[in-house]
Amino acid sequence: MHKRGQTAAGTQRWRCSVCQTSTVKTRADTKKSHLRKWFVRWITGVRELAAIARLHGHSRRQMVRLFEPFWSEEPFKPPQSIDYEHLLIVDGVYLSGRTNAVLIGHSGTKVCSWDFAERECVEAWCNFLSRFQTVEVIVMDGQKGLAEAVSRHCPEARIQRCLAHIERFVRSHISTRPKTLAGLELWRLTRSVWQVQTLSEARQWTEAFYAWNNRHDSFLKERSYSAETGRWWYTHRKLRAARSHITNALPYMFTFIAISDVPRTTNCVEGGINSRLKELIRRHRGLSSCRKRILATYFLRSRMGEKPPRNVT
Secondary structure: OEEEEEOOOOOEEEEOOOOOOEEOOOOHHHHHHHHHHHHHHHHHOOOOHHHHHHHOOOOHHHHHHHHHHHHOOOOOOOOOOEEEEEEEEEEEEEEEOOEEEEEEEEOOOOEEEEEEEOOOOHHHHHHHHOOEEEEEEEEEOOOHHHHHHHHHHOOOOEEEEOHHHHHHHHHHHHOOOOOOHHHHHHHHHHHHHHHOOOHHHHHHHHHHHHHHHHHOHHHHOOEEEOOOOOOEEEOOHHHHHHHHHHHHHHHHOOHHHHOOOOOOOOHHHHHHHHHHHHHHHHHOOOOOHHHHHHHHHHHHHHOOOOOOOOOOO
């Protein structure tokens, strides 16, 4: 065999002096490695499959056939045992409506681990948190299953409730333009939580909330009755739900003041991971539940590299 020019793709061509046939040398391992890079670039990037196919001199149908084996491969498994994490930001995202959940743990600079479950529940969160041996601070939303799992597996960890989730919950129940004075004052008080930066300001905010509660206690106890059945219910149920949500979260709202490197929201997961993952699911709509998990695995694996925190609040 001796060199005989190059192919149109720039690959070295070899020619046999005996049989006068030409060929190129290929390595199966190298080819598979390149295909996997193209596959990951496609499912975690913004380019269409046809564009990637043209870039590498293939048709779209060829790329579909070449990528098919990667959909059936054993996906990468994240760390199943982590000895120590100072900060753990946890959140979940659904890949298919209200099923096929991904439970994600973030250290503030990278994705630590993740797990798949049918839905967010106590058992799923317990299985996920059991892989973390020691955690000092946990930042989380108010999901009930997660709160119960944290109390079981990380009872000594300090907790920071996500302020963005608290504001979102209050807004969804009383709106940004409440019709009652109590609702208007509560919404203003909820919005002012972002201005709290010191322990004295946290005490003032807490006192203002309890003062609001005492001031409107009789109003919140108002009842409505059914003339037909005689049953009663609280007239301002949504306002009471907003009050209960803040009351339950209040002991964990200002942990970020005592520990300076703790964020007050889960935005680095919500905005940096979950929103991007949802966007990829929409872009590759039509995938089965199994393939959605493979897509999520490749994406989350790409987020395991250390990156400096940016715009973390």
